[in-house]
Amino acid sequence: MFLKGISMDYKISKSEQTTQGYNRPGSTERAIEVTLGRRFYAEHKPDIELGAVMPYYHNTGDTRIIDKTDRQGEKLDASTLDYTGLSVLSISTIEHFWENGGSHQTAQDFLTRLFHESRTLLLTFPIGWDKELEKFVFGEHFPFFAYYWDKEWIYCDDTNPTKYTVFDFKYNSPKPFGNAIVCIHKNCS
Numbered sequence: 001m002f003l004k005g006i007s008m009d010y011k012i013s014k015s016e017q018t019t020q021g022y023n024r025p026g027s028t029e030r031a032i033e034v035t036l037g038r039r040f041y042a043e044h045k046p047d048i049e050l051g052a053v054m055p056y057y058h059n060t061g062d063t064r065i066i067d068k069t070d071r072q073g074e075k076l077d078a079s080t081l082d083y084t085g086l087s088v089l090s091i092s093t094i095e096h097f098w099e100n101g102g103s104h105q106t107a108q109d110f111l112t113r114l115f116h117e118s119r120t121l122l123l124t125f126p127i128g129w130d131k132e133l134e135k136f137v138f139g140e141h142f143p144f145f146a147y148y149w150d151k152e153w154i155y156c157d158d159t160n161p162t163k164y165t166v167f168d169f170k171y172n173s174p175k176p177f178g179n180a181i182v183c184i185h186k187n188c189s
Contacts, residue, residue, distance in 0.1 A: 029092065029178030030092075030177070032153045032181065033053065033092060033181065034053075034054070034057045034058070036091075036122065036124065037057070037058065037089060037091055038057075040089050041054065041058060041060070041063075043188075045063075045087060046063050046087045046088060046089040046120075047063065047087050048063065048064045048065075048081070048083070048087075048088050048089075049064070049065050049066070049091075050066050050093050050123075051066075051067050051073075051090055051091055051093030052067040052072035052073040053091040053093075054091065055072040063089075066078050067093075078097075078110070082117070083114055083117040083118045085118075085119045086117075086118055086119055087118070087119055087120040087121075088118045088120070089122050089123075090122070090123040091123075092178070093123075093125075094107060094110075094123060094125050095126065095129045095130040097111075104133070108136045111136075111137070111142075111184075112140070115184065115186060118186060119186075120187045120188060121186040121188075122184075123184045123185075124181050124182065124184075126177070126179075127148075127167075127169045127178065128169055128171030128180075143185055143186065144157070144183055144184045145157040145182075145183050145185070146166040146180055146181060146183065147181055147183070148166060148169055148180035149179045149180065166180045
């Protein structure tokens, strides 16, 4: 599988720790997400990135960056775009989708449409930030895998049981920010 057992190939520099603002490059989840994002760029060259994360860490070339709140992104409503046949990357963005006047149902409808329309998809979010989203994702049986932090990033899925489950993790505990991430994927083989 595309991302199974991936080793961390990205180390965050001291300058990145102070210059990237809300992207929190020193957080545990951002380090593994950048590694996953780089692998996705190398193997699937996304047409669109939802949420401006990778422009801070990787040459995104001609990939369209859609982010209404970041200077790196086009100020478009992601829910109005057509994703048919496109390769899409989204790093820790969907959990914020319902904020600013949206609803959980809007985010769920968008995620379902995005999954069905896209050709390839890698979408991550941290466990513990949005329990409603987690219930929906796990209940809808989207193909997913997870990484959790236990002195290193450890891969798990339903065929690779571990001493933890992703449901046991909290946001900001015990380490700051995400201690486990879920990755929804489509055609990432």
